[in-house]
Amino acid sequence: DAGVTQSPTHLIKTRGQQVTLRCSPKSGHDTVSWYQQALGQGPQFIFQYYEEEERQRGNFPDRFSGHQFPNYSSELNVNALLLGDSALYLCASGTPSGANVLTFGAGSRLTVL
Amino acid sequence: SQKIEQNSEALNIQEGKTATLTCNYTNYSPAYLQWYRQDPGRGPVFLLLIRENEKEKRKERLKVTFDTTLKQSLFHITASQPADSATYLCAPKGSGNTGKLIFGQGTTLQVKP
Numbered sequence: 001d002a003g004v005t006q007s008p009t010h011l012i013k014t015r016g017q018q019v020t021l022r023c024s025p026k027s028g029h030d031t032v033s034w035y036q037q038a039l040g041q042g043p044q045f046i047f048q049y050y051e052e053e054e055r056q057r058g059n060f061p062d063r064f065s066g067h068q069f070p071n072y073s074s075e076l077n078v079n080a081l082l083l084g085d086s087a088l089y090l091c092a093s094g095t096p097s098g099a100n101v102l103t104f105g106a107g108s109r110l111t112v113l
Numbered sequence: 114s115q116k117i118e119q120n121s122e123a124l125n126i127q128e129g130k131t132a133t134l135t136c137n138y139t140n141y142s143p144a145y146l147q148w149y150r151q152d153p154g155r156g157p158v159f160l161l162l163i164r165e166n167e168k169e170k171r172k173e174r175l176k177v178t179f180d181t182t183l184k185q186s187l188f189h190i191t192a193s194q195p196a197d198s199a200t201y202l203c204a205p206k207g208s209g210n211t212g213k214l215i216f217g218q219g220t221t222l223q224v225k226p
């Protein structure tokens with residue numbers, strides 16, 4: 001049973017460009033959350049998708065947007081890239097519950113030059 | 114605002130000893146507290162969940178305590194092994210079916226043979 005899969009694993013962009021990251025959740029999961037993790041820091045919550053809608057959002061600008069498809073997979077889009085957007089972007093899936101235990105993918109390492 | 118503090122300094126211990134990691138939180142009344150393990154370049158992996166009405170939870174060599182009065186959780190690894198070397202993240206979470214999980218910055222554990 002495949003866990004959470006993310007693509008691409010690594011990518012390099014230049015300032016001002018746009019990027020799209022993709023995520024397939026673990027089988028049986030229907031929520032997808034995205035996190036940004038800078039070096040030496042814990043993951044920072046970007047947003048969560050459930051039933052194809054953004055349900056909750058962290059403190060990130062509108063340059064960060066997302067989408068969830070009917071098959072529960074998800075995309076994270078970042079526009080007008082800044083140097084500070086360089087980070088590991090993690091996708092996590094789960095099911096709606098109070099405890100919200102998450103299964104994470106291996107992440108997409110984004111470098112902005 | 115909600116704040117989570119974990120020891121930012123790496124914890125170095127000898128193989129066979131017990132490692133104890135601390136997670137303190139403020140401006141928070143979590144109903145759950147989760148612990149995750151993260152290896153370099155990988156996504157976090159869920160280890161244990163403890164509920165606010167539980168004082169202690171065990172899983173093999175792992176033990177977690179949760180003191181809602183002190184606003185603190187302790188994470189213990191007994192008979193530590195070099196393979197336990199990783200970064201450990203805590204994530205307190207409130208009740209309610211929300212997707213947002215807030216992580217501490219993590220504590221890096223290094224177990225020396």
